[in-house]
Amino acid sequence: MLHTELLSGGGYNRSLGARARQSHxxxxxxxxxxxxxxxxxxxxxxxxxxxxxxxxxxxxxxxxAVGNEAAVYCxxxxxxxxxxxxxxxxxxPAPQPLLAHDVPPTLCQNTTTATLAEHGPLPNYxxxxxxxxxxxxxxxxxxxxxxxxxxxxxxxxxxxxxxxxWVAAAAGVFRFSSTNKDQVAALWGQRKGNKRPMTYQKxxxxxxxxxxxxxxxxVKKKLTYQFSQDTLMSLQKSHEGGL
DNA sequence: TCACGCGGGAAATCGC
DNA sequence: AGCGATTTCCCGCGTG
Numbered sequence: 001m002l003h004t005e006l007l008s009g010g011g012y013n014r015s016l017g018a019r020a021r022q023s024h025x026x027x028x029x030x031x032x033x034x035x036x037x038x039x040x041x042x043x044x045x046x047x048x049x050x051x052x053x054x055x056x057x058x059x060x061x062x063x064x065a066v067g068n069e070a071a072v073y074c075x076x077x078x079x080x081x082x083x084x085x086x087x088x089x090x091x092x093p094a095p096q097p098l099l100a101h102d103v104p105p106t107l108c109q110n111t112t113t114a115t116l117a118e119h120g121p122l123p124n125y126x127x128x129x130x131x132x133x134x135x136x137x138x139x140x141x142x143x144x145x146x147x148x149x150x151x152x153x154x155x156x157x158x159x160x161x162x163x164x165x166w167v168a169a170a171a172g173v174f175r176f177s178s179t180n181k182d183q184v185a186a187l188w189g190q191r192k193g194n195k196r197p198m199t200y201q202k203x204x205x206x207x208x209x210x211x212x213x214x215x216x217x218x219v220k221k222k223l224t225y226q227f228s229q230d231t232l233m234s235l236q237k238s239h240e241g242g243l
Numbered sequence: 244t245c246a247c248g249c250g251g252g253a254a255a256t257c258g259c
Numbered sequence: 260a261g262c263g264a265t266t267t268c269c270c271g272c273g274t275g
Contacts, residue, residue: 144264146264146265147264147265189266192265192266194265194266195266196266196267198266202265202266202267202268203266205265205266205267205268206264206265206266209264209265213264
């Protein structure tokens, strides 16, 4: 519903600009969780989330519009591309209308494997590259819990939504709460049984390391990250298997 | 100027 | 002992 409204009326036009964004934000807000009981800062967070969603849609839409070019672009070795480039350097032709079924269906909601299967591959600005090492690990027995797995658990837990929540669940984009980010870190530290208290700063350092292995990428937005397609798939599989 | 978030190098730690 | 996955510390940069 959200995306169909967003994209209706001639399709989503990238040239909407800030003013148009504002008006769309007004339409979107009622559809987002917690908006009814939100505090002012929650509302600001929600607005920020929505900006991320819009950016995501823009990027997704642009990549859809270029087809093969995007495929070539995204199969280049990750080592040669900066994360920034995936978000900002795609100069694409004029956008075409984006069909409702092309849009991730569960914005502001938890995602499911079914939704992913239904809507096909995730946007290509996340590389599917994963090291053999990690694939082998993932295929093997689940040993000690890893950070991205822990984060996925948090994201799937509605009671943790005040700390970390999906921005675009189907795309694996999530964001930490600016006020409660250290709570997630503290829980992670507890889970690992660290001697010293874990902080967001240290946890984010670990998250940045995932960029090298291609499991999680930093999104060009404060406190926002994105699971890679493969990682998201495997997490969802294991999550549903564990239910 | 300051706080905050980010990026990343480097060494340490821990478990397998 | 070697290795992988963090953890910890630190420094510098950009932004509001």
